[in-house]
Amino acid sequence: MNKENIEAIIRKAGVCRLGMLDGDTPYIVPLCFGYRDDTLYFHGSKKSRKVELIQRHPKVCFEFDILAEPISAPDPCDWDMRYQSVVGFGQASVVETTEEKRQALEIIAAQYAEGPHSFSEPMLKATMVIKVAVETMTGRQSGFDQK
Template identity: 35%
Template structure:
């Protein structure tokens, strides 16, 4: 990171940004072409989980290249000034690099989906997914290889 004065390295602060985010963006690469989309996700403090339909561009890209970049953010706002060149931004972001693996085991798949549901339920009970409910979806687990945060404003 170029601006070391803005870097966040405290793991609890980084996890807090992830836990408070309502969406993450995943960056993938298909041959030489980037592909970025928003995702709903879950985080258990070690791994990040997301789900997908069984087919689609994201699934095809992940089959060929499972290296991913995830971005999480909070507290985003523009700080205006008299001249647009003097504007700045307030933000808190986390970027994760890792590898995504397809979760096949039914127990692990239910766990991953449970992490996603729990992220959006904030303190609710773990939903008991049935085998029939999890059959039509894919679940991916991202193993974190690098995590870095940045704060401004």
């Protein structure tokens, strides 16, 4: 799947699942997100498990899926799944500057509603923003015309 189709899936997605490592145990969390220029953005509390894990091990994976639904058949062994998905890998870091944080939050907000949006200084100080520099991502689909 080409990058244009991959980014179309991301634009339609409502949730991004972010996968991290907690020692030798995987940890995954669904998050609100923003995406622009091969970078994902997430927000949350400064004291959270995901922030602790990213600071210890910044390599992450992520997943989006849309339009997922089963395709039934008379024989349950012939059932299939219709879906479009994106899976990728990247390097996570914490956004440090107030201006970069403001821009990241605007990108996140734009995923869900038209802007412009405003963010107060106290809110910016209280919010942690994580960015993921996308290294690779692939898209897949099933149950759709292949173009």
